[in-house]
Amino acid sequence: MHDGYMGRFLMVDLGRQTAEPVPVPDWLKDEFVGGKGFGAKLLYDLTPAGVDPLGPENVLMFLTGPLTATMAPSMRACVVTKSPLTGTFLDSYFGGYFGPEIKYAGYDGLIIRGRSEFPVYLWIEDDRVQFRPAGSLWGKDALDANQAVKAELCEPEAKVVTIGPAGENRVRFALISCEFNRQAGRGGAGAVMGSKNLKAIAVKGSRLVRVNDPAAFNEAVAVANKDIAACGDCAALTATGTSFAVPWANEVGLIPHRNYQDQVDDQADKVGDAGQTKHLFLGKAACFACPIRCSQMGAVRTGKHATFITDIVEYESAAMIGTNLCIYDIRAVAHLVKLCDQLGIDSMSAGGVVGFAFEAAEKGLIQPPAGIKFEFGSVEGAEYLIRAIAHKTGPLGKTLAEGVARAAKAIGHGAEDFAVHVKGLESPAWGPRGIPGMGLAYMTADRGGCHQRGFMVAYEVGGRLFEDQPVDTYGLDKKALMLYGLQNYLAGTDALVKCDFGGFGVTAESYARLLSAATGKKYEAPFFDALGERIWNQTRLFNNREGFDPSHDRLPRRFVEEPLPGGPHAGRRISEEDMNFLRADYYRVRGWDERGRPTAETLGRLGLDKSRQFGAR
Amino acid sequence: MNQTGFVKTHFDLCTGCSLCQLACSQRLAGGYNPHRAVLAIRHESENLYHFPVVCEQCQNAYCMNSCPVGAISVNEATGAKVVNLETCVGCGTCAKFCPIGVIHVDPEIKKSRKCDLCDGQPLCVAACPTGALEFICPPPEANAGGDCHA
Structure with missing residues (x-):
């Protein structure tokens, strides 16, 4: 009987260039259900103790759940691997359209091991799996690579994930860019993908995702949609996405300011819903099968960085790149966040790392190159550092590309005192002092x-x-x-x-x-x-x-x-x-x-x- | 004067969520897959625009005109151009000549699938959370017994 699952994982070995479906055992469904549960069990079982996160033995998994790709509202998928940033279990979630497509191709997850000798991308069309050379894609930014893959395949309907130059260069907080404007952002899954010489994965599937009792499922979907319709927080997300959290976090004293030196910022509203509504938003986009449509699509139309299309600057990015770096022109913040997305680094960690670097420069521990200022409020300084990190330019770029924990250790002279992280993951934008x-x-x-x-x-x-x-x-x-x-x-x-x-x-x-x-x-x-x-x-x-x-x-x-x-x-x-x-x-x-x-x-x-x-x- | 019912699209309200396609594929194929639906969404310009592409129920329908076995006919109540699955031979001629690509041969049943307006209660319209799809009834004088004015 149908149960919402596709019943198979696709096991890919990039070294041997093999791909074979393997059954999802019933006990795994019963005990771990899907998504994070599958990932927790599989990562433990499929990797040896002490596995090098950037070595061929690490596994990179794209996992769905039993409700992914159905009409159940607001379902996603996740990447699970061992993090090169923290050395811990890593689960990083993404919305958009790629997760459901894995199921339409007939799989509950993609499990990727090994390392290709040369850059490749995967093209998965139901049972047909191709390892295609990615030499011409290597070096492209994450969004351009998405378009290039579709163009090469003549498949505009394929759903694609990519890495940017940062993933190729194994920046420890590199992201995986997911179709579309969605990122498996935290913890460096993009570096794992880069370490495997895997630039992109394109998927298109013709299979049906079937539920056990369609009538009961329709009723359950209607009830869940009613829950969402009755939820004030969901309504706020529909209206302005997560940007509304900026003034709130400031009011309750939690927003990071100057590399977390404080948790209030009197200019915060400029990068929140007020600033973004005025300068960015045009309309709304939704992830797959989501009625909330929190994504506010828009464009920077004026100013130095015009013109470019931008998704909402999410709360975490607005705070980490905005208030944390004392950058209050939301158009500049959007520019820097988009740069992170294109180069393929997590904008949250990037805000943490750049904030750390600005403070280190303030204390005289690092020096900017001629003509650049490393100081809070400097858009040029932040942009220089983001590019240097993604491309691992020079000793400073290489050092900061390791994340604040390793960078602080390398810089020394008390730098660890203001490296704000837990287990190596740069802190999110909710300062904990007081809570x-x-x-x-x-x-x-x-x-x-x-x-x-x-x-x-x-x-x-x-x-x-x-x-x-x-x-x-x-x-x-x-x-x-x-x-x-x-x-x-x-x-x-x-x-x-x-x-x-x-x-x-x-x-x-x-x-x-x-x-x-x-x-x-x-x-x-x-x-x-x-x-x-x-x-x-x-x-x-x-x-x-x-x-x-x-x-x-x-x-x-x-x-x-x-x-x-x-x-x-x-x-x-x-x-x-x-x-x-x-x-x-x-x-x-x-x-x-x-x-x-x-x-x-x-x-x-x-x-x-x-x-x-x-x-x- | 358009004598047919049809689904009017409002691309400015479309978020690209694909719930319309899921409702459609569930009805037609018994499972979820937007590629198996008979309406599409074009996502453009980094997801800034979403264009729902829905059967217009053309008055001069090339799918109907080109069908070699006469398998496509007009539903009297809604005006929808409807495929008779018993007659359809799955040759794909209709798909070749539909200018907007909203009729295709289903890979499983090997017959043509197109929008039949769900007999006047389109599920895609019901599933849309933003009103980007709107069902326009045929004018009353053209409506021979359909219940969409009820």
Whole structure:
């Protein structure tokens, strides 16, 4: 019977130039469902301990879920690999049109291993897989390469992912550019793709994605759409995308300013919805099968950087490249973000790295070349650095292309004091001082400092209740328990693979109803919490195996030692004692030992003690 | 004077989400795949524009004119040009002469598929979250029993 899955992975070996479909075992569907769940299990099983993220033995996986490519609202796909930036498990999500096309070609995921001896791209048309030379594409920017692949194949309807020069050059925070204006941005999946000499993947499929009970599924879709229609946050995303978060984050004292020296910025509104509505937006675009259409498409029409088409400058980019670098002309911010997209680097990490470099220059630790200024507010300085990083130009470009953690170590002389990252992942644009639960979320996120694995901001300053009670913003009690719930639920629904924004509206009950109708099995809302806990522990097993321990579950010095100078949380920091309390409480809640490892009892409770090994090695 | 019902498109409202195509392929083929739908979306200029491409239900329909076996006829209620799957031989002549590419031979059933306006209740229109697709009823005097004015 139909169950929403295609029932096969496509196993690609770039070294041998082989591609073969392998069945998706039933136990894998039952225990891990899809997306992040598949990725957590497969990465652990398919890589040897200590695998070099940029070596041929690392796997690069594009994974869908049972609801991807259906009419279920706001579903996505994800890239899973070992991160060259953090050395951890990496899952990076992308919307757009590429994920569904994998299923239309007849696969639940693409699993790519090995390394081609020369640049290639993959052309997957149902069962036909071609390894095509990519010499003429090498060096092209990520968006041009997309068009060039389609032109060469004479396939305007193919869906394509590409890397830019940064991925080719193995910049550790290189992204994968996904069809269209969507990026698997964080953690350096683009460098993994580049290390395999894989410039692009084009897919077109004629297969049908079939659900078990189409009538029940239609009803479930209608209910989920009603959830979204009733959701205020979803309506705000429809209206102005994530840009509305700029003034809000500033008001609640969390927006990064001057490489996180502060968490308020009196000019923030210029790069938020006010500035973007005035200078950028023209209309709306949606990811596949998404009624929210958060993407605000537009163009820079005036000023020095005119004229170019731009998607919305998302909150994270607006803050990391805007307020964090003190650049307030939204047209310039859009220019720099587009440059990141074209060159193929994560604009969030880029904002972190450039902010770090500006501060290092301020302190006299690095020098700009003649005619360029490295100082906060300098668009030219930021542009120079972004290009230098992507192309690894000179010693400075090479150093910064490694990310702030490695760069700070190389530069020395106290540079590590203002390198803002967790496990090597440059921090997202929600400063945690004043919201210790969010600090704990960064400390414990499986891919390093990430805001999307448990958005404690919602509890700590967003007014969300916990156990029907308002949450004490600065308190430490129960923060681990709150985070445990958030991380589990998000990991569970990331197996579907849901979009976080759809998830603001669609309830757990509605996801369960969709999954039940799609698969023909009976699921209830709490399923996702249990599934997510299993997945979370599976990623922890991977990170433990790769050498991570409690010493890595910590915040950077700036958040720990430097009290905030101003804003609503003036004087706040998250001290060593705070971290020790939060970490110990979190391990206790999770059923992990003092070394941060899941106990035998925990593994048994989650069924991870007797989980089979995916046998495709 | 246009005597047929048709789906009018508003490209300025289209977000490219493809929900219309999914609703269409589910009805026609029993599963989801936008390539199997009988309407298309052209995404252009880095996704800045989305053009829904829908059967116009032409008054002078080349698909109907060119069909060698007379398998395409006019539905009296809606004015839609409809393929009779029993008569269709899947030769693809209609697809060759449709100027906007909205009739094609389905790879599974080997018969031509085109928009039949879902008998007056187009699912693509219902699925569109923005109103980019609008069903225009045939004028009442041309509507012999269709329920779209109900």
